[in-house]
Amino acid sequence: MCRLRGGIGGGCAVTSPLLELSNVSLQFGGVTALSEVDLGVEEGELYSIIGPNGAGKTSLLNCISGRYFPTFGTISFDGRDITRLRTDKRAAIGIGRTFQNLALFGHMSVIDNILVGRHHLVRNNFLTGSLYWIGGAQKEELEQRREIEEIIDFLEIQHIRHATAGTLPYGLRKRVELARAVALKPKLLLLDEPMAGMNLEEKMDMARYIVDLNDEWGITIIMIEHDMAVVTDISSRITVLDFGKKIAEGVPEEVMAHPDVQRAYLGDDELEEA
C-alpha cells in the first residue's frame, strides 16, 4: 500500500512524514526540556515516546499540540509549517490530544464533554443555521449525532452517557477523555499516558481501543506510556528521550536492546550487574 503522501503526479514518490520535527529545542529559563530533537512520524503509525521521569516526553507532546512553542527548531504537519500555530488552529487541522492529568469538565455529563470536542466541526453558524434550518443545519446535526453515537458505541460507554463526568471511576473518565479527543476527528492523536493509574483489565481494554483507533479508524497515534509491556506490544516504532535528548529510535525490539536505553532505565551500576 502506498502510505506516503505528497507524491508528484499522484504516484508514490519521495515524500515527507505526516509529522516532522527538526532540531526542536525547548528551554524554560535555565532548564533545557528538549535538546535538538528530530522526529518523523508516518501516516498510519502507532508511535510511542518513552523515557525516564523528566526526560522531556510531555514537553515534546506540548510542542506538537501547540501548548508550547519550541525555543529553536521547526515542526511541520501534513506538509505545513505549524511551528507557531496556536493550539486551537492545530486542533482544527487534525491534531487531537488527551492529557496526563484528566482534563474533563467534571460537572458536565459524558455526552456534553464529548460534544465539546466537536465545536470546530459545526459548519452552520447562527445565520446559516436560521436560513437553512430545514435542510443544512438539521442534516448536519443528525450527522454529528450519528458520529458521536459511533464513538460512544466503539468505546463502550453507552451506559454512562448521561452520568456526570466527575463522578465516574478513573478508568472510565480516561475513556471519556479519549472519546472527546476522537470526536474531534483527528488525523493525529496525541495520548499522554493513557493507561496511567489503571488496573490490568482497564489497561488491556485501553490498549485494544488504541490499536483499533489506529488500525480500523486510520488515526495516526503518538503515545507517551510508562508500561513497557504495552509499549513494545502495540507500537510500530519508539523514540526514547533522556535528559531532553533523543537517545534511540526504531522498532520495539531494537530500541529495548539498545545499551543507551538500558542505561537510561537501569543506570550504569545495575546495567553492569545485569
Ligand SMILES: Nc1ncnc2c1ncn2[C@@H]1O[C@H](COP(=O)(O)OP(=O)(O)OP(=O)(O)O)[C@@H](O)[C@H]1O
Ligand atoms: N512549564 C515548565 N516550567 C519549567 N520547567 C518545566 C516546565 N515543564 C517541564 N519542565 C521541565 O522540563 C523537564 C522535562 O519535563 P517533562 O514534563 O517534559 O518530562 P516527562 O518526561 O514528561 O516527565 P514525566 O515522565 O515525569 O511526566 C523537567 O526538568 C521539567 O521540570
